[in-house]
Amino acid sequence: MALPILYSYRRCPYAMRARMAIWAANIQVEVREIFLREKPAHLLHISPKGTVPVLQLPDGTVLEQSLDIMQWALTQNDPQGWLNVDxxxxxxxxxxxxxxxxxxxxxxxxxxxxxxxxxxxxxxxxxxxxxxxxxxxxxxxxxxxxxxxxxxxxxxxxxxxxxxxxxxxxxxxxxxxxxxxxxxxxxxxxxxxxxxxxxxxxx
Ligand SMILES: N[C@@H](CCC(=O)N[C@@H](CS)C(=O)NCC(=O)O)C(=O)O
CATH class of the missing domain: 1.20.1050.10 (Glutathione S-transferase Yfyf (Class Pi); Chain A, domain 2)
Known part of the structure; x- marks a missing residue:
């Protein structure tokens, strides 16, 4: 089965927070580490604003804000109760x-x-x-x-x-x-x- 695709940049703090939520939720993704100066055409095609992180789900849904990615991941699985707050x-x-x-x-x-x-x-x-x-x-x-x-x-x-x-x-x-x-x-x-x-x- 196809995995969600995560466009990421290792040192980007927004991408870090997204990866931490995805990993905490134990969700497997295909990580596509990019060069910010040379963004892949597919990334710009699915998310023309050109920032990372961007997550594309197998059904084609695109999440292009780090907080939406965190929320999505933790809604699937939140073993540490990170969403159990106000x-x-x-x-x-x-x-x-x-x-x-x-x-x-x-x-x-x-x-x-x-x-x-x-x-x-x-x-x-x-x-x-x-x-x-x-x-x-x-x-x-x-x-x-x-x-x-x-x-x-x-x-x-x-x-x-x-x-x-x-x-x-x-x-x-x-x-x-x-x-x-x-x-x-x-x-x-x-x-x-x-x-x-x-x-x-x-x-
Ligand atoms: N609001 C966005 C901000 C993401 C963002 O600004 N990422 C930076 C890297 S840390 C980026 O991709 N900048 C585009 C560039 O440098 O070309 C989010 O929360 O995902």
């Missing part, structure tokens, strides 16, 4: 991550492209979100409760990137709980699985 709380936190925080992250990573301000300004902008997450993690082990949810998985790849921009700064920062939470995900078997290298797909 939807509104999940959506709200992810919206801040994908909105303001992602914007600050891009500027913090590439300050040369945004010369209006110096790098520390952009880091401080991102820190509003870090402070919010730190406060949540002081209350419970995961962002929305004592067990992991879709929010943790969706947000983790972006915190990973933020931490990596200046690892020494992050290691010395006040975000003690957030560091522990990040390390937990980085050291997880699931993360190792989704970060394995897939051969690049060239038509």
């Amino acid at each position: 939807r509104e709380a999940v959506n709200h936190l992810i919206a801040i991550n994908d909105g303001e925080f992602k914007q600050a992250l891009d500027r913090y990573k590439y300050p040369d492209r945004y010369p209006e301000h110096a790098q520390p300004f952009y880091r401080e902008q991102g820190e509003h979100f870090l402070q919010r997450l730190e406060a949540a993690l002081k209350q419970h082990d995961y962002l929305l409760g004592e067990t992991a949810s879709m929010a943790d998985v969706a947000i983790f790849p972006f915190i990973r990137q933020f931490a990596a921009v200046d690892a020494a700064w992050f290691a010395g920062s006040e975000y003690v709980k957030l560091r522990g939470w990040l390390d937990g995900w980085l050291e997880s078997a699931l993360f190792a699985q989704v970060m394995q290298k897939f051969p690049t797909y060239t038509e």
Whole structure:
């Protein structure tokens, strides 16, 4: 039987969150690792916007947003109960991550492209979100409760990137709980699985 096709890019945080949900759900897919600069014609045909991840199901359905892919996978099978949380709380936190925080992250990573301000300004902008997450993690082990949810998985790849921009700064920062939470995900078997290298797909 044909497997769903996942167009992916290993280091893309959106693709990471999608792969983590697919792997957690134990769903087999054909991973097509792409070069962002040389997108396969089939990908652009099924999803002209040209971002990854994109999942094509055997019936032809195309899911072209990472959150839709996560939702689809976990609806099939959610052995760790990642969907057993308040939807509104999940959506709200992810919206801040994908909105303001992602914007600050891009500027913090590439300050040369945004010369209006110096790098520390952009880091401080991102820190509003870090402070919010730190406060949540002081209350419970995961962002929305004592067990992991879709929010943790969706947000983790972006915190990973933020931490990596200046690892020494992050290691010395006040975000003690957030560091522990990040390390937990980085050291997880699931993360190792989704970060394995897939051969690049060239038509
Ligand atoms: N809203 C999309 C965003 C996906 C996205 O922006 N992916 C980036 C890579 S991390 C991409 O494919 N960019 C297109 C490009 O760089 O050509 C989602 O959640 O799936």
